[in-house]
Amino acid sequence: MYREGVSEPRALLEGAFRAAVAAVDPDVAIRPHLPDPPSGRIVIVGAGKAAASMAAACEAHYAELGTALTGVVVTRYGHGAPTKSVRVLEASHPVPDAAGVAATDEILGAVAAAGRDDHVVVLLSGGGSALLCAPAEGVTLEAKRSVTDALLRSGATIDDMNVVRRHLSRSKGGRLARLAAPAPLTALVISDVVGDDLATIASGPTVPDPTTFADALDVLDAYGIADEAVRRVLRDGADGGREETPKPGDPLLEHCRTILVATNETALAAAAEHLRRGGYVPHTLSATIVGEARDVGALLGSVSERVWRLGEPFSAPCALLSGGETTVQVRGSGRGGRNGEAALGFALSLPAEAPVWALFADTDGIDGTEENAGAFVTPMLLRTLDRRSARAALRANDAYGVFADAGHLLLTGPTRTNVNDLRIVLVSEGSRVRGGAA
Amino acid sequence: MYREGVSEPRALLEGAFRAAVAAVDPDVAIRPHLPDPPSGRIVIVGAGKAAASMAAACEAHYAELGTALTGVVVTRYGHGAPTKSVRVLEASHPVPDAAGVAATDEILGAVAAAGRDDHVVVLLSGGGSALLCAPAEGVTLEAKRSVTDALLRSGATIDDMNVVRRHLSRSKGGRLARLAAPAPLTALVISDVVGDDLATIASGPTVPDPTTFADALDVLDAYGIADEAVRRVLRDGADGGREETPKPGDPLLEHCRTILVATNETALAAAAEHLRRGGYVPHTLSATIVGEARDVGALLGSVSERVWRLGEPFSAPCALLSGGETTVQVRGSGRGGRNGEAALGFALSLPAEAPVWALFADTDGIDGTEENAGAFVTPMLLRTLDRRSARAALRANDAYGVFADAGHLLLTGPTRTNVNDLRIVLVSEGSRVRGGAA
Numbered sequence: 001m002y003r004e005g006v007s008e009p010r011a012l013l014e015g016a017f018r019a020a021v022a023a024v025d026p027d028v029a030i031r032p033h034l035p036d037p038p039s040g041r042i043v044i045v046g047a048g049k050a051a052a053s054m055a056a057a058c059e060a061h062y063a064e065l066g067t068a069l070t071g072v073v074v075t076r077y078g079h080g081a082p083t084k085s086v087r088v089l090e091a092s093h094p095v096p097d098a099a100g101v102a103a104t105d106e107i108l109g110a111v112a113a114a115g116r117d118d119h120v121v122v123l124l125s126g127g128g129s130a131l132l133c134a135p136a137e138g139v140t141l142e143a144k145r146s147v148t149d150a151l152l153r154s155g156a157t158i159d160d161m162n163v164v165r166r167h168l169s170r171s172k173g174g175r176l177a178r179l180a181a182p183a184p185l186t187a188l189v190i191s192d193v194v195g196d197d198l199a200t201i202a203s204g205p206t207v208p209d210p211t212t213f214a215d216a217l218d219v220l221d222a223y224g225i226a227d228e229a230v231r232r233v234l235r236d237g238a239d240g241g242r243e244e245t246p247k248p249g250d251p252l253l254e255h256c257r258t259i260l261v262a263t264n265e266t267a268l269a270a271a272a273e274h275l276r277r278g279g280y281v282p283h284t285l286s287a288t289i290v291g292e293a294r295d296v297g298a299l300l301g302s303v304s305e306r307v308w309r310l311g312e313p314f315s316a317p318c319a320l321l322s323g324g325e326t327t328v329q330v331r332g333s334g335r336g337g338r339n340g341e342a343a344l345g346f347a348l349s350l351p352a353e354a355p356v357w358a359l360f361a362d363t364d365g366i367d368g369t370e371e372n373a374g375a376f377v378t379p380m381l382l383r384t385l386d387r388r389s390a391r392a393a394l395r396a397n398d399a400y401g402v403f404a405d406a407g408h409l410l411l412t413g414p415t416r417t418n419v420n421d422l423r424i425v426l427v428s429e430g431s432r433v434r435g436g437a438a
Numbered sequence: 439m440y441r442e443g444v445s446e447p448r449a450l451l452e453g454a455f456r457a458a459v460a461a462v463d464p465d466v467a468i469r470p471h472l473p474d475p476p477s478g479r480i481v482i483v484g485a486g487k488a489a490a491s492m493a494a495a496c497e498a499h500y501a502e503l504g505t506a507l508t509g510v511v512v513t514r515y516g517h518g519a520p521t522k523s524v525r526v527l528e529a530s531h532p533v534p535d536a537a538g539v540a541a542t543d544e545i546l547g548a549v550a551a552a553g554r555d556d557h558v559v560v561l562l563s564g565g566g567s568a569l570l571c572a573p574a575e576g577v578t579l580e581a582k583r584s585v586t587d588a589l590l591r592s593g594a595t596i597d598d599m600n601v602v603r604r605h606l607s608r609s610k611g612g613r614l615a616r617l618a619a620p621a622p623l624t625a626l627v628i629s630d631v632v633g634d635d636l637a638t639i640a641s642g643p644t645v646p647d648p649t650t651f652a653d654a655l656d657v658l659d660a661y662g663i664a665d666e667a668v669r670r671v672l673r674d675g676a677d678g679g680r681e682e683t684p685k686p687g688d689p690l691l692e693h694c695r696t697i698l699v700a701t702n703e704t705a706l707a708a709a710a711e712h713l714r715r716g717g718y719v720p721h722t723l724s725a726t727i728v729g730e731a732r733d734v735g736a737l738l739g740s741v742s743e744r745v746w747r748l749g750e751p752f753s754a755p756c757a758l759l760s761g762g763e764t765t766v767q768v769r770g771s772g773r774g775g776r777n778g779e780a781a782l783g784f785a786l787s788l789p790a791e792a793p794v795w796a797l798f799a800d801t802d803g804i805d806g807t808e809e810n811a812g813a814f815v816t817p818m819l820l821r822t823l824d825r826r827s828a829r830a831a832l833r834a835n836d837a838y839g840v841f842a843d844a845g846h847l848l849l850t851g852p853t854r855t856n857v858n859d860l861r862i863v864l865v866s867e868g869s870r871v872r873g874g875a876a
Contacts, residue, residue, distance in 0.1 A: 285741050306723070335660065
């Protein structure tokens with residue numbers, strides 16, 4: 001049942017990760033939520049790194065029902081996938097480009113052309129905010145980018161930035177959905193935003209926007225952003241010279257629903273179920289853990305240590321699960337994504353005899369810019385780790401090398417979906433540590 | 439029973455903190471472990487920020503028994519306290535000075551003078567490592583300091599540094615205890631070191647040292663530290679020209695025992711018991727949480743949110759406790775210790791309606807360099823917090839101001855003991871949030 005030389009807990013971890021990814025696979029996640037066939041056509045639009053696979057899942061579903069279908073989606077360069085009648089366009093992410101603007105024009109056109117008898121299906125996933133890019137009249141792509149950059153540098157939060165971005169766009173903040181009327185619209189969302197706020201995912205093209213042009217000006221004032229061209233547009237809007245984003249209760253959004261079809265919680269629940277069947281009682285600490293990767297790893301290590309030493313706050317054997325998205329402050333020039341760094345921080349926080357296995361991985365199958373999805377920590381790794389050189393590797397942001405040398409990488413290839421990070425720790429009883437297999 | 443205008447949960451938190459501090463009070467912690475009166479004298483020595491209050495507790499105990507007693511301890515400038523027969527000297531911390539060297543000479547002299555019928559009681563607490571300062575022959579205080587600084591700058595761990603420091607000292611690494619023979623020796627330790635490693639607390643003057651002069655040279659090599667005077671001393675030792683630190687099993691340490699009388703766990707257990715009696719089921723996550731303060735706060739926030747939203751991994755109402763010692767990367771010029779920053783990171787990670795109360799505080803009564811011990815988070819604070827200015831305050835390392843303005847500081851004055859940080863979160867049921875009192 002298990003690969004030779006690989007311990008049962010390590011195989012269980014990998015199985016839990018694959019179960020989690022399967023639960024957020026576009027095909028599995030979307031089908032139960034697709035609207036009934038309309039008398040007219042299904043019009044598919046979408047944006048995000050999973051747009052092509054989401055579109056393919058829709059096509060397969062409606063092909064079985066014989067429903068007329070058309071559409072266009074935009075995904076990241078290299079993320080295309082074969083579809084039949086939906087056109088898949090590619091554009092730049094995370095920095096938007098002209099191809100993204102052109103693709104978004106096509107998408108908005110397709111939505112606006114939908115009739116009363118059609119049904120618009122909007123497919124949103126991670127990266128949608130950059131890929132769905134339609135600068136408002138009088139705003140250049142360059143101006144949008146430079147305002148966003150200036151806000152970022154000033155320490156603005158994602159919420160603050162989105163207030164501004166929604167008011168410099170023809171698609172964000174519910175504007176795309178308003179174009180669909182009178183056609184009904186169903187938006188299906190795979191969330192890569194910690195906390196799953198619908199107004200943040202792809203900047204909320206299908207949900208009402210409670211904020212105003214005046215709020216956007218306030219944000220620029222608060223952070224001292226001077227850009228005059230952008231301010232003119234926002235002032236014009238605040239003075240009534242431009243149409244506001246649709247507000248909660250807007251009648252034109254009554255025909256719209258937006259459904260979260262796959263989130264970090266979905267993945268955590270599937271992993272937990274897999275682990276339970278494998279004999280480990282699962283405890284999910286949080287789906288929204290953020291923070292510096294190595295610190296998050298060390299903290300999970302300290303909780304794990306308490307479990308096997310004292311049986312608190314959970315008794316062993318058990319599994320500690322968490323999700324969210326950590327960050328890495330890059331200081332060195334090494335290789336390694338946030339999950340590798342978190343895993344190394346975790347390993348370095350534990351003594352050599354810890355009866356602990358762990359897998360920290362990105363559900364999109366790509367940890368940072370490497371070819372691995374994540375990294376394993378095993379008792380063998382803990383016993384054999386050269387801690388001084390591992391600490392040096394962590395200082396150089398080179399966690400990848402440590403796990404590569406130890407044969408402790410998880411390799412899955414791109415999964416074509418993304419609900420952020422999954423961290424699973426298996427804690428055995430201290431006296432029950434099993435043999436040396438990694 | 440509770441102060442007017444202060445909610446029951448806030449008073450419960452403060453009560454739990456005071457119960458925790460009382461459990462690690464020198465008088466309470468030391469008495470059960472003091473040795474029976476010898477036929478000769480009790481010789482008290484010690485070093486640390488709690489040295490004076492620990493000495494006073496010993497004096498009181500043996501005075502009741504009519505035991506002859508003498509001694510000398512060193513504490514930080516301003517941390518002296520009235521004693522009868524034990525001399526309390528003061529010196530510099532965290533950077534050692536000549537007063538510390540002179541005091542340590544007296545202490546080593548008193549230990550060496552103890553006879554077979556005497557019993558040496560060594561009192562160690564936080565700061566002991568800097569205050570107990572006896573450079574080895576041929577090493578200046580300046581040289582010791584500059585090697586330590588160079589190691590710190592090179593990213594050496596505390597373990598690496600201690601290998602070197604124990605081999606440049608006449609007191610550390612078990613050397614002090616060896617001087618006591620043939621007198622028996624009992625060391626009583628209040629731990630401010632995360633994880634309570636006895637070889638690290640005050641650099642382990644009473645416990646054997648498994649490392650060697652050669653190991654110390656290896657550390658200097660590994661980090662490329664060139665200091666020739668220090669290297670000569672270490673090479674001399676490695677060549678047998680100097681006495682090694684006592685190793686595990688050394689017969690001269692057979693008459694010695696070292697006892698942890700108060701740790702972060704002691705405080706956590708007392709707080710947990712207080713909370714249990716107050717109606718909150720306590721769950722202790724870890725006594726060893728380290729990491730950037732605001733990130734630790736946010737992580738505890740994300741776990742708390744899951745508790746009241748989903749009843750996972752614990753059902754509400756409950757208390758989440760943790761200990762350890764966070765760090766703060768200072769970027770701004772504001773006021774605020776690590777507990778204030780952690781509390782603000784916690785508050786900012788929560789929505790305004792969170793049914794959560796928390797207290798993050800330093801058991802020594804001083805959070806960083808402020809006059810407060812820590813800070814409260816309450817539902818009223820969460821509802822009224824101006825989040826934009828709070829985020830700006832956090833960026834400026836100015837958490838103190840936020841809690842001071844809101845009347846949410848915990849003020850206790852110095853507690854004369856220290857087992858690091860205590861973080862307590864009370865989570866109520868979402869539907870059971872009580873009224874507006876802070």
